[in-house]
Amino acid sequence: MKEKKLVFMEHDGAIDDLLSQLLLLTMKEVEVIGINVTPADCFIEPAIESTFKLLQLFGNENIPIGRSDKNGINAFPNEWRARPEVINALPSLINCTYNLDPYSLPEAVDLLIDQLTLADRPVTILLTGPCSNLVEAIRKAPHIRGKIEQVVWMGGAFRTQGNVQTYQHNGTAEWNVYWDPQSSKELFVMELPLVCIPLDVTNNVPVNKEFLSTLAFQSDYFLSNLAGQLWALTIDTIPSYHYVYFMWDVLATSFISLPNEFALEEVKAVVSDRPPNAGQTQLIERGHPLKIAVDVNRKVFYEYVLNQLKTEISLQSTATALKV
Numbered sequence: 001m002k003e004k005k006l007v008f009m010e011h012d013g014a015i016d017d018l019l020s021q022l023l024l025l026t027m028k029e030v031e032v033i034g035i036n037v038t039p040a041d042c043f044i045e046p047a048i049e050s051t052f053k054l055l056q057l058f059g060n061e062n063i064p065i066g067r068s069d070k071n072g073i074n075a076f077p078n079e080w081r082a083r084p085e086v087i088n089a090l091p092s093l094i095n096c097t098y099n100l101d102p103y104s105l106p107e108a109v110d111l112l113i114d115q116l117t118l119a120d121r122p123v124t125i126l127l128t129g130p131c132s133n134l135v136e137a138i139r140k141a142p143h144i145r146g147k148i149e150q151v152v153w154m155g156g157a158f159r160t161q162g163n164v165q166t167y168q169h170n171g172t173a174e175w176n177v178y179w180d181p182q183s184s185k186e187l188f189v190m191e192l193p194l195v196c197i198p199l200d201v202t203n204n205v206p207v208n209k210e211f212l213s214t215l216a217f218q219s220d221y222f223l224s225n226l227a228g229q230l231w232a233l234t235i236d237t238i239p240s241y242h243y244v245y246f247m248w249d250v251l252a253t254s255f256i257s258l259p260n261e262f263a264l265e266e267v268k269a270v271v272s273d274r275p276p277n278a279g280q281t282q283l284i285e286r287g288h289p290l291k292i293a294v295d296v297n298r299k300v301f302y303e304y305v306l307n308q309l310k311t312e313i314s315l316q317s318t319a320t321a322l323k324v
């Protein structure tokens with residue numbers, strides 16, 4: 001049998017990140033070797049609770065979770081960070097047993113270093129939040145570079161407008177890059193095998209009612225039902241910022257399984273770390289080489305997600321998790 005692809009996930013607890021974790025766990029060809037949670041687009045305690053509950057549904061409580069205590073240079077709006085709190089109260093998750101002390105978990109950078117060091121083959125790192133833990137891990141333990149097969153990052157806005165709208169900013173940056181522009185700048189300088197899934201391509205995949213309606217018709221499947229509940233929470237996305245919620249992280253996650261459905265381009269780029277464009281990913285000739293996704297087969301992507309959400313989770317683990 002073909003060996004599974006090893007994946008370490010770094011997320012930041014937003015609804016989209018949790019949906020991405022769920023999608024990743026449905027991938028039969030993938031072995032998840034750890035999940036770090038950063039309090040960027042979330043508050044840490046509820047996000048760790050959701051992360052653990054999703055693992056539990058799949059009977060994967062043995063996958064280690066790392067807790068990051070980092071503060072971004074540019075914090076996410078608190079209204080966004082507070083959104084995920086409601087997730088743990090959804091009917092599909094509220095009765096999962098949860099008695100984990102989040103402060104007993106390993107620190108994120110240490111967990112990443114340990115898991116990469118232990119891995120017996122190269123690992124794909126999936127970043128659906130900021131890149132700060134990865135950059136610090138490589139700085140602290142340069143030997144882990146050799147264990148990195150590829151870094152897939154939902155981040156950047158190369159030939160399109162950014163999604164940061166705030167003071168002292170001209171709107172050119174994407175949030176995951178902007179949260180910690182200095183680490184982002186350093187990530188590009190490191191010249192890892194990096195693929196960015198930027199706004200240029202995620203703009204093609206909004207969460208729309210048609211998709212949610214199709215998903216609802218298959219809600220006899222536990223995971224489809226749960227995903228439908230999660231996405232419904234994104235429809236009234238916070239006033240005064242963006243009204244449309246995209247499948248940003250979910251698209252980046254699908255790249256792990258569907259690389260051939262994406263058009264990639266090799267570019268050279270740098271990240272700005274000062275106003276008025278901190279966090280902007282700029283294409284310039286003297287920049288660092290990386291790949292960016294510029295297009296995706298949307299139809300295949302939506303169908304793939306719908307199909308993965310028909311994955312049956314074992315009744316036994318659900319029963320234990322839900323105490324039924």
Ligand code: AGV
Pocket residue numbers: 014015016017041080128129154163174175176237238241242244245248249
């Ligand atoms: O910029 C996209 C990133 C993704 O990793 N996040 C959300 C996804 O998890 C930040 C973000 C941009 N707009 C948002 C965001 C919004 N309206 N609500 C919450 N987060």
Ligand code: CA
Pocket residue numbers: 011012013014016017041128129249
């Ligand atoms: Ca995210």
